[in-house]
Amino acid sequence: MVTDLAGKFRGELLDADGHVYMEPGALAEFARELGGALAQDFYKRQVESEEFAASRANNRAELWSTKGLSALGAYDAQERREALDMMGVKAQLAFPNTGSAELRIDSDAARRACRVYNDFAIDWTKNAGRRARAVARRVLRSRACGPCAPPSRH
Numbered sequence: 001m002v003t004d005l006a007g008k009f010r011g012e013l014l015d016a017d018g019h020v021y022m023e024p025g026a027l028a029e030f031a032r033e034l035g036g037a038l039a040q041d042f043y044k045r046q047v048e049s050e051e052f053a054a055s056r057a058n059n060r061a062e063l064w065s066t067k068g069l070s071a072l073g074a075y076d077a078q079e080r081r082e083a084l085d086m087m088g089v090k091a092q093l094a095f096p097n098t099g100s101a102e103l104r105i106d107s108d109a110a111r112r113a114c115r116v117y118n119d120f121a122i123d124w125t126k127n128a129g130r131r132a133r134a135v136a137r138r139v140l141r142s143r144a145c146g147p148c149a150p151p152s153r154h
Contacts, residue, residue, distance in 0.1 A: 010088035020094040020134050021068075021075040022120060023047070030116045031102050033109040038101050043069060063087065077127030084131055092132045096121075103139050110139045 022030055024044040031037035046052050046069055055062075055070035063072060063086055073080030084092060096117065103114055114137050121134035128134075 007088075011090055013087075013089045015084075015087075015089050015092040018092040018094040018132060019074075019097045020080075020121075020124060020132070021097045022099070022117070023069075023075045026075075026120055027098055030099055030113055030120065032113075034102050034105070034113055037099060039098060043098070060086070073128075073132070077124045077132070080128045080132045090131070094124075094128075094132050094134045096135065096137060099137065103137055106139060114139050 021043070024040065024047055027037050027040050027043060031040060052070050055066055059066040059070055059072040063083065066072065069075060071083075072086070073083035080092075080094075084090075099113070099117055103110055103117075118136045121136055124134045125132065
């Protein structure tokens with residue numbers, strides 16, 4: 001019954017709770033001035049593991065059960081379009097899975113990191129054909145911010 005209902009709306013579904021990861025190199029750039037991201041080493045070790053390679057190799061066949069960085073389109077915007085097609089999803093909001101703690105600091109470095117993430121989000125959204133839209137960030141504890149850390153180039 002549920003399968004029949006999902007099939008009826010295939011290609012018209014809207015997902016308001018997707019997630020996007022920054023790959024380890026982008027995460028390192030994001031947090032460079034902050035001394036590194038909290039999860040940066042964890043993600044780097046994960047991506048370099050045999051388990052990650054095996055999971056990535058099966059992520060299309062195991063689309064619904066593969067989670068985290070190895071999921072289809074977790075960090076690759078071109079793959080995200082493919083994943084959306086396979087799931088029958090028309091469009092998606094993608095919330096960041098990385099960088100939350102780093103943006104809780106009221107500092108110029110945190111605002112610059114926020115700008116790096118927002119630039120990443122804009123580029124990722126464009127590369128996903130605007131079907132998956134990465135949600136922009138702001139520094140959480142900044143009093144002087146207003147619409148904080150606008151993108152630097154777009």
